[in-house]
Amino acid sequence: MRWHRQLPRTLVVSVVASVVVAGCAPGLAANPNFATDSGNSPQGQPQTSAQQAGPPPLEAPKNELQWQDCTSRVFSQAAVSPVTGVNLDCASYDADLDSLNGATGTISIGVVRATSTGTPRDAAPLVMTTGTDLPSSAQLPVWLSRTGGDILKTNPIVAVDRRGIGLSGDLDCRDSFERQEMMDQAQFESGDDPVANLSAIVQTATTNCTDTIAPGDSAYDNAHAAEDLEKLRSTWDVPALALLGIGNGAQVALAYAGSHPNKVARLVLDSPLPLGVAAEAAADQRVKGQQAALDAFAAQCVALACPLGPDPKGAVADLLSAARDDRGPGGVSVATLANAIVTSLAYPVGDRTAATNGLAGVLAAARSGDAGPINALVNRTESLRLTDGQFVNSCSDALNRPTPDRVRELVVEWGKVYPQFGTVAALSLVNCLNWPSGKQPGDPNDLKTPVLLLGVQNDPIVGNEGVAAVAATVINSGAPSRRVIWQGVGHGASVYTQCAVAPVVSYLSSGELPETDTYCPA
Template identity: 25%
Template sequence: MTGVFRRQGRRRKAVSVLVAAALIALSGCGARAVTGDFSPGPASSGQAAGAPPVAPVAWKPCPDVIADVGQGQADARFSYSCGTVTVPQDWAKPTGPTFQLELLRVRSKNQTNRIGSLLVNPGGPGASGLGLAVDLAGSIPAAVTGRFDLVGFDPRGIGRSAPVRCIPNPVKDQSTEQTVDPVSQSEFDQQVTLSKRIGQLCQQAYPNTLGLFSTEQTARDLDAIRAGVGDSKITYLGFSYGTELGAVYAHLFPANIRAFVLDGAVDPQLTSVQSSEGQAAGFEKAFSNFAADCQQHAGSCPIGPDARGTVKRLLQQLKTNPIPLPDGRKLTDGLAFTGVIQALYAKSLWPVMASAVAETLSGSPQRLLQLADEYNGRQQDGSYNNEVDANTTVNCDDDSETLTVDKVRQLQSQWRSKYPLMGAPLAMSLLGCVVWPTKRDPYQIGAATGAPPIVVVGTTNDPATPYQNTARLAKLLGTGVVLTWQGEGHTAYPQTQCIRTAVDDYLIDGKVPAPNTICPNN
């Protein structure tokens, strides 16, 4: 399966070992320069000829949805409503069968001088945008929610929007428990066989539509959503994979952009091999930073001072002697590794991971298993959400690179030497798309010619979307302006005052950060 590492959610990036191994000039923060065209002028059609007009969204109360995606955490300061937008299944055949996309709107009860909708995407691919809108409403400044409706959407194939479900729960359990680094040929061949089976299951479940969940199709959906919410130009906040989706949209519909913030940049020019190796380096660096922090605070770190050696020892033990679990599963090296990966998405989780590793070594694996299950989208009843299915499908639909199983095996060995902890799993993350059965639909990439300045946010120690992607994406867009946070973890907004101020001023007033603005890690 395409790996977890290529799946980039806003606060974490999920999947499993196979699914997670098969499933980143100093200027003052207050400085502002460059003002783009933030006028609401007419949008360009840009869609396929013959596409039917988009009907306005009919918003309705949806307490059941809020209870589901928001875990019941409705905030009295906001009103919530849901609606749908209908789009062609295939934008090349605009009058053919359709998908219905689910939207959720969060509106402040104190909203004044409304600018429009702020469309948000959490990344993945596979993460639901409905929950993101609920979550962001309570965490971003009131200055933003007071001027915009927050609108989250589930992209096609995800969450409540014609969700792809083709991998049975027992198969997901099997894939998540696979060894993180299949050294023997028989172990490797077993994972090849399982990846092929997953591809076949998905092809059988969606014989005519499996290739229609690509990023370019979704980018065209995004413009339909813009029209459906009544905005002549789009205001968009995309995290992680949401930056990739945003980049494709910006190339296709540059004239339809009012303001774009892309946080946790993906470089869409990279091949799948280049992207996976970049993540191998990023996660290796993040773990080294964690280990150094553990060594520096060895007295309070339960696996200090040699955190790397301790984690390596645990993985070796679990590969040989997995720990039986009350539900019949076993904590394998694959699940333990996934729990470690989950904690590298945010520095606040480092102490949790250190304690979880220590507890597992003492025979109590519950906390490390919980991290892994959260990462994989596994519920307590043994069911999974559809993030794994969607992540695999979208990534493989997008992937135009021609690889062989033998090449993956070579990369596994090479990257194991270059990135001792993370290299082999990242190489294995390529396997799913190598054997993916359906026709690919790679997206168009290029400049956003005619778009206003687009803010591209990067975190210097982001493991999932390495920092070097930030400048590359800004350059590709042509109108990109780099905003840097010297921090740890995946994505930056709205974690620090400096980043919040820069992004909020841009979204509300069109004040673009001075080029190469750097926000310190405080």
């Protein structure tokens, strides 16, 4: 699994995603317990503000992009069978490189449009983004193969990739040695200070990447991603956008609502984090979600008598411990193994039973000495979540980063509190320590559009605390909101459960929120 220093790779677009979903029946809760900062329990009562004047109208684009059919290619890249009756078209448009800071030039933004035989020709599109979590163009076909097809009955979907990711042109700014060392968190380097070892690698990678994207080295954050959406709106010549943001994409959509509040006709924030969340707090919420997802996986594993035996969590802990001691399956580092497990939990393959048994089978094979399946999962993780573009964008978004000494404290502290994933989570903060500091986008103000908030109880990418924090932001903006919480395991409620899609379809059509918050069973 070790790499030697090489010259930088040529630009390669490589996106592999295979995510499937488990449906559920809607469940209403008059007073569901949702995560807030109030009360002694982790959940508090939802609040809404008075309904204001209605949002701006939704209209079909007056000026279309130069769409070209890419159905076979995009479904194939996502490792998903094409959906009967669904057509995918690809296009790109030029956005200003850095209109916020005055740097001149343009950058190409890649988009995919999904329609079906039943999609009305005069319907306004739903603009969807997953931000840095994974390419939107990779998530779209997976969503369509499960629950997203219901959206196409009323609206086309246009997925927008962030700068340097997916169809927006994969960045190539780290060499293979730097990528591998960052994946491994420099575990195999000599010395007893992992923070210092990783920092040395990251500093070189940061310099190489900022040089590559210059003069746009401050133009890859949430605020600029929001301006790319505004460029799409103005190109279409429509009064407002309907936005669905998942994970980091929800931050992008929220940033757009902050900078262009009168141009938001619908706003769905799925698995969100607030715009002002500090890097340490975001990592803490993420590792809590990882531990919760592992616990839920282990419980399901026991119920299914999965291949990991009667103590699945103990088996996973043993594998991670072996990797930490340089005895990982196939020689993988603990960070590489942990990230592969997290990816499988966040973006499962198959329904709940198949996904659980599938991951258990991969880990059981690794325990028995067969590293082939885990290596395949590692490769999927790297192409899906650990590209150069994701490094650049995620570090551009990282706010109030801790010092190296604080990271050293967290390595010890989180290693005890979160025994499976804590050390890896703490060291992941090193990746952005050398990146140029960015600015927090402004929160929405005087927002006239009701907001639909979706969340997942066991989310290993963002945790489950973001919905409450973003609900407070929405309240402060003057807009009402409702919440839909899925009690399963994964990242993106709208992707994984039909229960969460039904309120989205209704909201897109009417602009009105559900009467109550909703719980969706796992």
